[in-house]
Amino acid sequence: MANEFEFELANGQKVFTGMRQPETRPLMFAESTSTPYSMSEAFSIASNPSRRPARERYNWILNQGRRSSCNAYAAIAAMMRSRIRSGHDHVELAPEYLYALINGGQDRGSLLSDGMRELCNSGAPPRDMVPYESYKMSDMSIEAKRIAKNYRAHEC
Numbered sequence: 001m002a003n004e005f006e007f008e009l010a011n012g013q014k015v016f017t018g019m020r021q022p023e024t025r026p027l028m029f030a031e032s033t034s035t036p037y038s039m040s041e042a043f044s045i046a047s048n049p050s051r052r053p054a055r056e057r058y059n060w061i062l063n064q065g066r067r068s069s070c071n072a073y074a075a076i077a078a079m080m081r082s083r084i085r086s087g088h089d090h091v092e093l094a095p096e097y098l099y100a101l102i103n104g105g106q107d108r109g110s111l112l113s114d115g116m117r118e119l120c121n122s123g124a125p126p127r128d129m130v131p132y133e134s135y136k137m138s139d140m141s142i143e144a145k146r147i148a149k150n151y152r153a154h155e156c
Helices: 039-046 070-085 095-102 112-121 142-148
Strands: 004-008 014-020
Touching: 070 095, 070 112, 095 112
Parallel strands: none
Antiparallel strands: 004 014
């Protein structure tokens, strides 16, 4: 990884994001083969009176705290919702574990493709097995590492 992302504010002040910048721009996603909804299809789905709002279906909010782990939190939240939509029980999973797998041992952010790859390869254990706001693999128990593979994504 190269330097942090740097940009200049309107007043000329230079600011750094803290996110590690890759040396080359990664090609993260293959071209989609799916067809997006038309406006009329999207309107029909959104205006269906029997459709339950997401806030009723998924009644949790994840808080990344003071870490740069938004990628891992978003991936884990999506996986938890996907599990419910597929008929599985709700299991609170540990974003910190996923973040520790992909951050290179530093709390400086991560790339989306790394999060998706590791969620498929390694998974994440239940949240109660991992300390909140941890970001190093050395903070993860052997048991958490063993259980994580039971909660892997099949496709991202």
